[in-house]
Amino acid sequence: DGGITQSPKYLFRKEGQNVTLSCEQNLNHDAMYWYRQDPGQGLRLIYYSQIVNDFQKGDIAEGYSVSREKKESFPLTVTSAQKNPTAFYLCASSMGLAGAQEQFFGPGTRLTVL
């Protein structure tokens, strides 16, 4: 899983609560990403960031928020507005957004809504 850490590994949330998933990388990468994985649907992009203090919505940003205050960190908040948050969440990073840079992935956080 390279130099990307995600915590916690498992997270349980009650209905109506906001929760924050942590993602840290020590690869000196500029770009970072959040994906959601559901069975049979592959990976869907939530948010991505090219550089500190900048981020863009992906395909399924509704009900999620992010911040990029430091190069190494890209936390994801799952808000109470997200209707079906139970999923496996993957953070990734790459040297940049352009070109043929591969993305490196963290080990993931499994979120379950009780």
Next chain:
Amino acid sequence: AQSVAQPEDQVNVAEGNPLTVKCTYSVSGNPYLFWYVQYPNRGLQFLLKYITGDNLVKGSYGFEAEFNKSQTSFHLKKPSALVSDSALYFCAVRDDTGRRALTFGSGTRLQVQP
């Protein structure tokens, strides 16, 4: 716009036999193509990528992939499958005209029987 299709949800192959996992893509410009593998409850691991040049790309663990521009395909292959190759495989694409995250296919589960 960019998209990826993996037409098979599951591929079954006997150990020692060759394997193929199919992928087709659609992009506006020239494609950058990637294959990743995922083991249960883990992040994705990079296997190989196509940028330009030789249509046959060699990657990790004996895997290779063949780029076919006319068929817009990038099939993953291995001459002799191992039981330990059993996992979930994802194809991904990015075009060279913009700055965007990778778009992933829905994944293909490879089952290698002893």
